[in-house]
Amino acid sequence: MELNEIMDELKSLGTERTKKNYMRNGAQEPVFGVTISAMKPIFKKIKYNQTLADQLYATGNYDAMYLAGMTAEPKKMTEEDFNRWIEGAYFYMISDYIVAVTLAETDIAFTVADCWIDSGKELTMSAGWSCYEWLLGTRKDSEFNNDKLMEMLIRVRDTIHNQPNRTKYAMNNFLMAVGISYLPLHEEAMKIAQEVGVVEIFTGEKHCQANAALEYIQDAVNKGKLGFKRKNVRC
8 A cells, every 4th residue: 555545545435523532632633533343454464564653654644644553664774764753752652652653672671772772852751651551461580680770669669759841751651660570670660659659740730640650559469460561662
């Protein structure tokens, strides 16, 4: 399929209800409002195709950008490619659930995520922390540097409440991911989660609370999910 054919098909699959829901969560025009399940038949036609993924992402259309994440071939992407993608990520569903997820399937994930965490930009930092969340949930514990993760936990403890909203949210998710999926630092993550306490997020309309990390980790323990790992980053 060519790019124009894909865009026409996406447009035909969009619904006003889904579009309103996406825009309520931060998506901006252009957006058609296509559900993920409705995209899957298109993905089966395209399969993995990095050239098309880059073209789709460059449209700036939210639905096309999401499809780009589905069709991307992460190991063909360079650090420059990922930096270009994160620059185009204008809200968290793109930064954390498209770009960070794609990055987590690469050999350069740690290097790029570390740079993003130190960037000082809300969504770029959020993507960096989110990438670690995806990595922790899929890769063997032996692939991580224990001392480095401990330093990151301390950074969460000391700075999370002073971070921008989406960065706070991603840091809290990272804390939970360490506590559940990385067994060597489970106890340390529990202690830091207790120190962090409630994380307040301001959505633009109201204040809300992120999942309480301590309770979330303990709930996973109670359900026998300690050490949980997914088979794949992308579904």
